[in-house]
Amino acid sequence: MRVANQSGRLTLVADGRGVDVETASAGRFSADPQQIFERWDEFVSWARTVDFSNAASVIESELHAPVPRPGQIFAVGVNYADHVEESGLELPDAPFVFTKFPAAIAGPYDTIEHPGGSVDFEVELVAVIGKHARHVPVSQGWDHVAGLTLGQDLSERELQLSGPPPQQFALGKSFTGFAPIGPVLVTPDEFADRDDLEVSTVLSGELMQNSRTRHLIFPIPVLVSYLSSIVPLRPGDLIFTGTPAGIGFTREPKRLIGTDDELVSRAEGIGEMRHRFVATGRPHPLTTVSRSTHHV
Template sequence: MRVANQAGRLQVVADGIAVDVETASGGRFSAEPQQIFDRWDEFTSWAATVDFTDGTPLVESELGAPVPRPGQIFAVGVNYADHVEESGLTLPDAPFVFTKFPASIAGPYDTIEHPGGSVDFEVELVAVIGKEARHVPVSEGWNYVAGLTLGQDLSERDLQLSGPPPQQFGLGKSFAGFAPIGPVLVTPDEFENADDIEVSTVLSGELMQKSRTRHLIFPIPVLVSYLSSILPLRPGDLIFTGTPSGIGFTRDPKRLIGVDDELVSRADTIGEMRHRFAATGRPHPLTTVSRSTSHV
């Protein structure tokens, strides 16, 4: 099953044809995309009966984030061995987890504000939680995943890496629009192998990243198990699963995102996102902050 957020309304999609969920269900389910995750099992049972005969073509330009207001966004760093190597780090013994703030969510074709500084790309497969998960065994991890979508963990490296440890990972990766996801959410059964999905990044026509999720150090069931052992995962939460090698910041010379670039992200079965960037005309946050001269 494929679901989309078209013009703020939940749609079930097949072969490019969309059916409005609220209308087709006679109001049984809301048009609001975020609300469906609290009733995911009930919804998927109903969606399997949908007749697409009276559907309408999906309108790409109207697509928003399939999960527009997640409660929690977890992100996993250095989760591909080749990315660990290019970052000059050692293989982690446990998932390295940080957060992106929900206000950074964007749609699959939005124009994103470029805040200045060193803006980098990180293509990632994103897992969406479909029911509350707490102390989940690895063997049951997939049972708590509603579906998969595509994401970019956009990162402004100057802010991210500023100051002494602990550095500003959360802020540097949470500028407005720095968590674009889409174009649709796809249930795991739609993939030939949900543990082996190709993802890639193309920046202004140049292939920058390309890998498969079979190379994840900590696969999705492990991430669900690990995170749920620490706190509850709730319906509609997101897990950005990590990026492969090829990021712009570690290249020599660096290849970072400018305001004239187009960023194209792709994942097998899920589809493609395309993003442009616009200058804000405002100074970078690091140039405006100053430490108080008085201390208590």
């Protein structure tokens, strides 16, 4: 099953055609894509009965984030061995977790504000929680996943890495639009192997990242188990699972995103996102603060 957010309305998608869920269910389910996760199992059972014979074509430009208002966004750093190596770090003993703020969510084809500084790309598979999870064993991790979507963990490295530890990971990765996801959410049963999907980044025609999720150090069931041992995971929460090697900041010379670039992200079985960037005309945040003039 493939689920989309078309013009703010929950839409079932098959073969490029879409069915409006609120209309087809005669109001049983809301048009709001975010609300469906609280009734995910019921929704999946109903969706299997939907007739697509009179469905209209999905209009790509009308697709927005399939999870528009997640309550929590967890992100996992250095979760591919090749990315650990290029970052000059050691293999982690446990998942390295940070957060992205929900206000950073963007759609699959949005134009994103470029805040200045060093904006980098990180293609990621994103797991969407479909069932409340607390102290979940690894063997049951997939049971709590509604589906998978594609994401970019966009990062402004200067703010992210500024100052002494603890550094500003959450802020540097949460500028407006820095958590684009889409174009659809796909249920795990749709994949031949849900644990082995190709992901890639192409920046202005140049392949930058390409790997498969079988190379994750901590795969999705482990992440669900680990996170749920610390905090409840709720329906509609997101887990950005990590990025493979090839990011722009560690290249020599660096290859970062500029306002003339087009960023194309792909995930096998899910689809493609395309983003362009526009200058804000505002100063970078680090230039507007000074410890000598601002006191807490």
